[in-house]
Amino acid sequence: MKLALIRRHFSATGGAELYLQRLLAALAKAGHELHLFTESWSNAPQGVIVHSIAPAGSRAERPRQFAEAVRIEAAREAFGCIFSLDRTLKQDVYRAGDGVHRVWLERRRQFAPWWRKPFLGRSAFHKTMLELEAATFSPENTRHVIANSEMVKREVLDRFRFPAERIHLVRNGVDVARFQSGDRSATRAKFGVTADDFLLLFVGSGWERKGLVFLLEAMACCLKHPPGWLRHFQSGLERSRSASPSAVPP
Known part of the structure; x- marks a missing residue:
């Protein structure tokens, strides 16, 4: 199958990135044609076709520019499945590994010093992230959501009108042999x-x-x-x- 996977950045310490590295390796081994849409990525498994997208705007503008560019680029090809690990605009599956940005801001305000509360989440960057998140959790833009915890699943259901039957709880796997x-x-x-x-x-x-x-x-x-x-x-x-x-x- 021809598959598209989306993640803006690679981080050697990021959990979502490590998850995607393992997923790419497993899918490549299974013989799928893999396309990775990203701003920057290192050490992609052999055979993965990397589509580099480089937004030129400010920190607040780049997430939306990336999402819009990916939507346009992915629409040019016939993918069997578009799997996103970032807040993007059109995908078959979105893995909410980064949690819910709206909830994160709410909790920051809850525990922040009184003088910081009015300013948290008011920047252009957070406004962009909230808009992208709302678009991602729109049933018209995303067919299925993967949550890696009950907490994230509840947060999505509480704050967005996304059908519960289309949210799937898939917990992170553990390499037992490695840790033993x-x-x-x-x-x-x-x-x-x-x-x-x-x-x-x-x-x-x-x-x-x-x-x-x-x-x-x-x-x-x-x-x-x-x-x-x-x-x-x-x-x-x-x-x-x-x-x-x-x-x-x-």
């Missing part, structure tokens, strides 16, 4: 963590969106007596940050 193959003791020793130390891992990028500050506050409440460790690994970087209970902000 390590040496636990050696890994702890590598980072100076003894067998008696309590270790909690916070893995990911986008610290504000993923609530690192609340984890720090929780650790301050829970870890009253040393030894206690909070080690935060930023995905893709060869550095880590550790804190004992006394270093965690109250």
Whole structure:
């Protein structure tokens, strides 16, 4: 089958990008003809046809320019399925791996300092993202939506008039063999963590969106007596940050 896949940018630490890399590799192995529409991508699997789209506008303009360009380019060919991992204008399947932008802004306002609340989400960039998101979740523009959690599925249903029967919950897969193959003791020793130390891992990028500050506050409440460790690994970087209970902000 001739397939079109859409993702604006490649990030070595991005979950959606890693998901797409694995998907591309599996589809290529299965013999499908693959077309990737993107602004920038590195290390695409062999055989994937990359369509580079380079919007020239401002940060606020580029997401819409990209979406409109992809819609025009994809319409020129007969694809069996158009699968998007970004907020775009016409697709058979949209995977909402980035969550719901409207909800993210609502939560930022909820926990932001009082003086920031009136300004959050008011920029031209956020206005563009909200407009694109509304277009993406229009039943006329998207046939099916994939959500990777019940939370995201509920958020889509609560805020958009998208048919529930066309939203499919597909949780992220885990390579069990990969995560069972390590040496636990050696890994702890590598980072100076003894067998008696309590270790909690916070893995990911986008610290504000993923609530690192609340984890720090929780650790301050829970870890009253040393030894206690909070080690935060930023995905893709060869550095880590550790804190004992006394270093965690109250």
